Amino acid sequence: MLDIHTAPAASEEDDFAAILLEQTDRLLAHHVTPAALKAADEGAFPLAAWAAVSEAGLPLALVPEEAGGAGLSAVTAGQIIRRSAYHALPAPLAETLIAQALWTRAGGAAVDGIVTLATGTGLALSSTAQGAVLSGTLASVPWGAHASFILLIAHDGDGSAHLVLLPHADRPVRTRRNVANEPRDSLTLENVHVDADSLRPLPAALADADGLMMFGAFIRAQQMVGAMERSLDLALTYANERKQFGKPIGRFQAVQHMLAEAAGQCAAAGAAAQLAASAWGGAHFPFAVAVAKARCGEAAGKVAEICHQVHGAMGFTHEHPLHFFTRRLWAWRDEFGREAHWQERIGRAVCGQGGDALWPMLVALRPSGAQD
Amino acid sequence: MQSFRFGFDHLPAEAEQVRQDVRAFLQAEREAGLFVPHRCSWSTFDPAFSRRAAAAGFVGVTLPKAYGGQERSSLVRFVVTEEMLAAGAPCGAHWIADRQSAPQILRHGTEYAKNLIVPRICAGECYFGIGMSEPDSGSDLAAVRTRATRTEGGFVLNGSKIWTTNAHRADYLIALVRTGDAGPDRHGGLTQFIIDMSAPGIVVRPIYDLSGHHEFNEVFFTDHLVPDALMVGEEGQGWDLVTQELAFERSGPDRFMSDYRLLVELVDRIGQEPDRQQAVETGRLVAHMAALMNMSASVAALLGRNEMPNVEAALVKDVGTAFERDIPEVARRLMPVESSLDAQDDPFAETLADVMLRAPSFTLRGGTREILRSVTARGLGLR
Numbered sequence: 028m029l030d031i032h033t034a035p036a037a038s039e040e041d042d043f044a045a046i047l048l049e050q051t052d053r054l055l056a057h058h059v060t061p062a063a064l065k066a067a068d069e070g071a072f073p074l075a076a077w078a079a080v081s082e083a084g085l086p087l088a089l090v091p092e093e094a095g096g097a098g099l100s101a102v103t104a105g106q107i108i109r110r111s112a113y114h115a116l117p118a119p120l121a122e123t124l125i126a127q128a129l130w131t132r133a134g135g136a137a138v139d140g141i142v143t144l145a146t147g148t149g150l151a152l153s154s155t156a157q158g159a160v161l162s163g164t165l166a167s168v169p170w171g172a173h174a175s176f177i178l179l180i181a182h183d184g185d186g187s188a189h190l191v192l193l194p195h196a197d198r199p200v201r202t203r204r205n206v207a208n209e210p211r212d213s214l215t216l217e218n219v220h221v222d223a224d225s226l227r228p229l230p231a232a233l234a235d236a237d238g239l240m241m242f243g244a245f246i247r248a249q250q251m252v253g254a255m256e257r258s259l260d261l262a263l264t265y266a267n268e269r270k271q272f273g274k275p276i277g278r279f280q281a282v283q284h285m286l287a288e289a290a291g292q293c294a295a296a297g298a299a300a301q302l303a304a305s306a307w308g309g310a311h312f313p314f315a316v317a318v319a320k321a322r323c324g325e326a327a328g329k330v331a332e333i334c335h336q337v338h339g340a341m342g343f344t345h346e347h348p349l350h351f352f353t354r355r356l357w358a359w360r361d362e363f364g365r366e367a368h369w370q371e372r373i374g375r376a377v378c379g380q381g382g383d384a385l386w387p388m389l390v391a392l393r394p395s396g397a398q399d
Numbered sequence: 400m401q402s403f404r405f406g407f408d409h410l411p412a413e414a415e416q417v418r419q420d421v422r423a424f425l426q427a428e429r430e431a432g433l434f435v436p437h438r439c440s441w442s443t444f445d446p447a448f449s450r451r452a453a454a455a456g457f458v459g460v461t462l463p464k465a466y467g468g469q470e471r472s473s474l475v476r477f478v479v480t481e482e483m484l485a486a487g488a489p490c491g492a493h494w495i496a497d498r499q500s501a502p503q504i505l506r507h508g509t510e511y512a513k514n515l516i517v518p519r520i521c522a523g524e525c526y527f528g529i530g531m532s533e534p535d536s537g538s539d540l541a542a543v544r545t546r547a548t549r550t551e552g553g554f555v556l557n558g559s560k561i562w563t564t565n566a567h568r569a570d571y572l573i574a575l576v577r578t579g580d581a582g583p584d585r586h587g588g589l590t591q592f593i594i595d596m597s598a599p600g601i602v603v604r605p606i607y608d609l610s611g612h613h614e615f616n617e618v619f620f621t622d623h624l625v626p627d628a629l630m631v632g633e634e635g636q637g638w639d640l641v642t643q644e645l646a647f648e649r650s651g652p653d654r655f656m657s658d659y660r661l662l663v664e665l666v667d668r669i670g671q672e673p674d675r676q677q678a679v680e681t682g683r684l685v686a687h688m689a690a691l692m693n694m695s696a697s698v699a700a701l702l703g704r705n706e707m708p709n710v711e712a713a714l715v716k717d718v719g720t721a722f723e724r725d726i727p728e729v730a731r732r733l734m735p736v737e738s739s740l741d742a743q744d745d746p747f748a749e750t751l752a753d754v755m756l757r758a759p760s761f762t763l764r765g766g767t768r769e770i771l772r773s774v775t776a777r778g779l780g781l782r
């Protein structure tokens with residue numbers, strides 16, 4: 028049984044990560060079957076899969092050891108998220124993993140169950156005789172109605188920002204499903220009581236204008252890499268199996284070149300997502316996330332297009348699993364800021380500083396021993 | 400699962416230290432008026448610059464000290480190269496020798512060749528050309544017809560090479576020539592030789608490119624004698640060797656930074672208050688470049704560990720050269736400037752023109768996009 032509760036020394040993390048990822052893969056392959064994906068597509072929550080990943084400690088991968096987590100690096104956590112998307116795990120493991128990390132880093136205690144993160148508008152905290160109360164609306168919260176907790180940022184009357192871990196309660200919810208049939212819930216909060224344990228001053232890392240959106244973008248970028256890798260794997264298998272004109276279609280140069288182009292897009296997306304994971308916790312994280320979400324989103328569209336083209340009509344059926352991955356790519360590239368949002372961020376930062384500043388910015392983005 | 404080895408970890412602290420040294424060197428050069436940033440920096444030819452760069456320790460970075468090199472890691476070399484390109488330094492003279500010829504000679508050349516040539520490359524005073532293409536052998540490199548026949552103490556060469564960049568000012572070429580039968584896989588009977596351009600039996604004729612520059616050439620061999628000591632590797636090993644050489648040729652930052660200076664000028668020209676389209680499209684290019692910088696560093700790390708990353712190198716070049724070709728297209732969309740060959744008052748219009756006219760070559764030289772995609776497809780297990 029996979030168990031990451033006993034965390035490795037930093038020097039051993041590479042070996043440990045390799046074993047962990049292999050075990051994660053096996054666990055996901057076992058639980059996230061085509062039947063499970065189909066059931067989830069029809070609205071069922073994958074209880075068995077969720078129990079298994081929780082049992083394995085994956086939701087606490089990025090929580091420091093002192094706080095009861097595995098204390099793994101963000102690079103390894105990013106890999107776990109990629110693997111979960113490679114299998115299209117239809118549950119918010121990535122959201123939980125990142126929200127738990129942010130909450131514990133802000134001084135909160137790790138919690139049980141599903142944790143999601145929300146961006147919203149007009150989220151206001153006010154103090155009453157009974158304590159703090161929260162009002163506002165949360166839009167498009169991943170698995171908002173399923174979650175035991177929702178992580179969000181709210182401002183008090185003085186304009187100070189707070190991190191809030193809002194426990195689940197029966198509330199009016201409007202569920203929208205994205206094109207992958209994943210729930211994206213809108214919730215209205217009216218004078219919801221928030222106790223002191225559920226409030227933390229906002230950590231500096233979240234003070235960026237994009238706040239939690241940045242971390243949502245981080246999650247979606249890693250996920251897109253995993254789903255692209257799976258789509259490409261499916262297309263490669265299909266290209267070697269499907270025969271037309273007396274030979275596998277993978278022998279036709281037109282097909283080969285499409286797949287080579289998709290591989291290039293996958294590799295570039297993986298490299299960009301890797302930059303963001305390496306930058307976790309550092310000053311360049313916002314820039315790196317912008318790069319990752321913009322680059323992965325662009326690649327996702329191209330890879331999905333190519334993989335469908337290679338699959339012919341078969342890939343257009345509900346029966347074939349390709350759509351579990353491509354529909355997620357189409358959904359995820361739009362969520363937490365589509366490409367243009369992040370490209371504009373980057374472009375404004377770069378133009379604002381002028382051409383000569385671009386090179387040092389790019390160099391600083393890439394992990395180096397000098398920052399150790 | 401398909402898997403490419405792009406697991407780049409981080410650049411070593413040593414490499415970052417060298418980065419500061421290169422920057423200081425280049426800044427001093429610029430301040431002394433020794434160069435102005437060039438638009439396509441590795442397409443220059445400035446031997447004096449190469450010698451100064453070598454004296455400062457920035458040529459032959461990975462080569463053994465015994466041969467005049469710096470004996471440092473491939474990631475240190477990677478940093479030196481990217482800094483040169485970012486600064487638009489005129490590093491073209493030593494580029495090919497430093498990038499692929501010296502490592503090739505060191506791995507496979509005779510002791511005589513190593514001693515004769517590598518120290519001079521490391522001194523920045525010995526320049527190389529690539530003798531692969533022939534009139535009837537472009538993408539189909541295995542079709543080369545230039546023939547070397549055995550003679551007393553060496554080989555006699557007859558035939559011709561084409562598109563040979565810098566042949567008119569290089570000291571040597573490494574040429575791929577036919578020494579025997581091709582065999583069933585067509586890859587047999589090929590051998591690499593170091594060609595001394597000052598020896599008799601060689602005629603170089605210029606070919607002017609579409610902008611009128613003289614960079615590449617035709618090279619004719621008539622009973623040109625190559626001593627055994629200038630053979631690279633074993634007779635008949637040429638195909639494997641040329642494949643290795645191409646991994647060095649294809650993966651470096653020069654495959655996505657040929658026109659980096661245009662991006663810099665574009666950012667300056669847009670100014671500090673971009674409109675939305677300008678911000679979005681510039682941001683897109685920067686995101687592409689950041690990803691490429693990571694991919695290319697991964698390949699440098701693989702090369703340093705002697706893992707031949709042929710497929711990864713092909714991927715970097717395919718994605719990288721597409722990016723290079725995109726820069727002038729984006730630039731003209733974002734700035735309503737007519738490109739011009741002699742817009743004295745507008746350097747941006749000139750840079751745009753220069754890059755636009757060179758851009759078609761980016762996806763040809765060093766292996767066309769289509770050939771790279773076929774290499775990748777093979778790596779993916781297709782065919």
Ligand SMILES: Cc1cc2nc3c(=O)[nH]c(=O)nc-3n(C[C@H](O)[C@H](O)[C@H](O)COP(=O)(O)OP(=O)(O)OC[C@H]3O[C@@H](n4cnc5c(N)ncnc54)[C@H](O)[C@@H]3O)c2cc1C
Pocket residue numbers: 280528529530531532533536537538539561562563564565615760763764765766767768769770
């Ligand atoms: C600026 C520049 C500098 C160069 N410098 C050098 C040098 O220093 N030394 C040197 O040896 N060479 C050099 N070259 C040559 C370069 O390597 C060749 O141009 C390249 O390998 C392609 O060969 P070709 O031009 O004969 O085109 P061809 O091989 O005739 O190809 C023409 C078109 O057909 C496509 N094509 C060909 N075969 C296939 C196939 N099997 N499948 C799909 N498509 C195919 C190609 O992709 C291309 O689009 C240089 C080229 C340029 C432009």
